[in-house]
Amino acid sequence: MVVPRPTLKWYERLYLPALYAGLRVTLGHLFSWRKSGVYGDKTRDQQFKATLNYPEELWTVPPGYRGAPYLVSDSKGNTKCVSCQLCEFVCPPKAIRIVPPGLDGPPADRPPAEKMPAEFEIDMLRCIFCGYCEEVCPEEAIFLAKDYYAGYDPKLMRRDYALTATRRGDLVFNMRELLERGGTHADGHGKWEHKQREADDQQTFPLKG
Amino acid sequence: MPAPATTETKPAPAAPPPIEKIKIKVDGREIEVPKLMPDWQGKPQPTTMLQACDLAGVEVPHYCYHPKLAVAGNCRMCLVEFGTPSMGPDRRPALNDDGTPKIAKSVLPYEPGTPRGAISCATPVSPGMEIYPSSPATKQMREAVLESLLVNHPLDCPICDQAGECKLQEYSVEHGQAQSHFVETKVHKPKAVDLGPRIMLDDERCILCTRCIRFTRDIAGDDALGIVNRGSFNTIAAWSEGGFDNNYTLNTVDLCPVGALTSKDFRFQMRVWFLKETKSVCASCATGCNIVVSSREERIYRFVPRENNAVNDCWMCDQGRLNHRWVGRADRLKDVLVRGQKSTWDVALGDIAGRLHRAAPGSVAIVASARLSNEELFLIKTLADRLGALTDSVPRDGAGDSLLVHGDKNPNSNGARIAGIAGAPMGSRLPQIAEGIASGVIRTLFVLGEDVTRHGISAELLARLETLIVSDILPSATTAAAHLLLPGCAHLEKHGSFTNAGGRVQKFMKAVEPPGDARAEWEFLSELISGKGAPGAAPTLEGVFAKMAAALPAYSKVTWGGLGETGATIALP
Ligand code: SF4
Ligand code: SF4
Ligand code: SF4
Ligand code: SF4
Ligand code: FES
DSSP states (O other), X not given: XXXXXXXXXXXXXXXXXXXXXXXXXXXXXXXXXXXXSTTTTSOGGGTTOSOOOTTTSOOOOOTTOOXXXXXXXXTTSOBOOOOOOHHHHHOTTOOEEEEOOOSSXXXXXXXXXXXXXXXXXXXXXXXXXXXXXXHHOTTSOEEEEOTTSTTOOHHHHHGGGSOOOSSGGGGEEOHHHHHHHHOBOOOSSOHHHHHHHHHHHTTSSSOOX | OOOSSOSSOOOOSSOOOOOOEEEEEETTEEEEEESEEEOTTSOXXXXXXXXXXXXTTOOOOOSSOOTTSOXXXXXXXXXXXXXXXXXXXXXXXXXOTTSSBOEEEOEETTEEEEEOOEETTTOBOOTTOEEETTSHHHHHHHHHHHHHHTTTOOOOGGGOTTTTSOHHHHHHHHHOOSXXXXXXXXXXXXXXXXXXXXXXXOGGGOOOOOHHHHIIIIISOOOOEEEESOGGGOEEEESSTTOOOSTTTTHHHHHOSSSSXXXXXXXXXXXXXXXXXXXXXXXXXXXXXXXXXXXXXXXXEEEEEOOBTTTTBTOOOHHHHTTTGGGGOTTOOOSEEETTEEEOHHHHHHHHHHHHHHSOTTOEEEEEOTTSOHHHHHHHHHHHHHHTOEEEOOOOBOOOOSSSOOSBOOTTHHHHHHHTOSOSSTTTTHHHHHHHHHHTSOOEEEEESXXXXXXXXXXXXXXXXXXXXXXXXXXXXXXXXXXXXEEOOOGGGSOEEEEOTTSEEEEEOOOSOOSTTOOOHHHHHHHHHHOTTOTTOXXXXXXXXXXXXXXOGGGTTOOTGGGTTTOEEOOOO
């Protein structure tokens, strides 16, 4: 296919009008005295600035921001993920890789859950932060981490809009890193502990409950 | 649902009398069904409502019914509403005003307003019967049955290997309801019970359909399983701890409609929805059970039997089923080696072609495994004829049984015989080859897929050869001695066909890629015979098959396409 080149008029060929049109946006910001909506919660000092001294100064993420997917632990520090691989299946860009435990793999942190992954990786360069994994997870074990649950580490969470590294491999987080960043997420129901308790109760006679 | 009508029935005894047909209605549609249909043993029995619905193309959900097992009628999942023509006081069929027969729907005797369903798997049809598998009443019955099956069910789906192929999941979505009326604490039963060396049982998930019990008692002939305890505490148990141990136990894992019986080999290995399914045959004995190979990303996870009523029905033996780990072994041969140095196919095949061309007639011998495909054995025979080479295969005898396992452990002995590779009996020419090497008559040996040092051609003899060409999959003493080593493929890594002990020619399809530089034997053999890219070289397997069918009278009536998924039986010469 041949794409015809547009013939430029003489003033277009000067390039100065185009340069000016571009600079107008930048300069407009530079000399803007309007309060920026995005930076509304900045200190007074910075309110009128369009730029910040990154990375010393960090951007406060707006409320609509979802975060990046991390694995969470329950209130006792146990891995919640049971290696059901639904997130791996649903993930549109196939960013998640799970190595199931097999028969001889690591036993689950919570015995009645029977299994947990031998390895769990998320490639943050592939992830499109869609949140499907969080939505599909039957165990509430993976969350796009933000500061909405107790016990999150603001230092770690702050990083998730700036996933940066010097090598590609460093952005493929393994299970340990994912759990570290995810922190704990205390769910109210404690499904597996509850199952275990019920089963234990039925071992005694007369039966309780 | 596996159709009770089977793809091909075993040869029936001379022309059975024509079976009477009866007219019934399924969902208001009139159809004719045979009065008798084969039961699980193939004996004619009155056609059941479930079979009739199946003939009408309406699926009736069921758990305990299986076309290859005795009917138990215990799960109640197959309940349907139905009606039969009513009789007037004059013992004549009562008629509606428009002249159609009056149908009396089956109702509870003490509550005539409530429909009374019947289990369609065990209720025979009668003339004029109307079955309503899609009626609101049937739907309600299914909802209620599912609700009661789930009363004590743990809903372990995230950790259950069956998830994704679980009938309880499927029917709950299709026929169940989201709410349960039960608020009681669920009964907890033993989990991860060691039922036998290959089977793990989760009693909480079991729906007590007894398929496993009936299979092992009636088909495997090992009455090892039963139900113990009462009521909600019913559990499946083996006669002794870990005592469920026959060569067919893993079929119960396929039969189990839920995740109660799991294979230790597959347990927690991979979720089933990731698995790619390839139709193949088992290569562990001459029966050639039809299988589905489940793989993901070039790794094989399991074999599952595939229905073929001319060979293995719906079953396969445990030994064959578990014979897959070696395919992914780390020490698989991956490189073409010329005198121990890594080389390329072009160099090696050129070298071999030159050597074979220069070899004096009668100075070449070929030992080709009866684990190679028909097409490969045919190509080897073509090569052998050209060189006047002495050929043979290696017999592999073991124990057989009366159900499936054959004493011949080669999957394609008949293929080797038909192609004319094997001696009569197989292996009888091996001593001759050994003598030939010892006396210096045989200077070149081509070995495909066998370790000849274990079959009478010792390493010392191999050392005397001018040229030893070996193609194999795993390293052995023979591959270690090879001057030219060609890495080959497992049958799971290539297309081809085997001819089983009964003369059934069956296809297998490629499930995974071979490792490294390994290539399918038929590919490099056709290249070796015809020269690379030469006109007349059959570049496709179908092409090789067509040539073989034209050259070997035994295969004259079969075509690659005609083999279909379940193969075709030929007359053995
Ligand atoms: S957020 Fe979306 S893209 Fe990222 S890991 Fe989860 S499912 Fe995959
Ligand atoms: S994170 Fe959730 S969805 Fe993903 S494997 Fe673990 S339990 Fe399953
Ligand atoms: S048997 Fe089926 S429904 Fe029950 S836990 Fe397993 S997958 Fe889920
Ligand atoms: S273990 Fe499976 S096949 Fe056996 S009775 Fe229970 S549900 Fe049926
Ligand atoms: S399938 Fe009919 S009762 Fe189980």
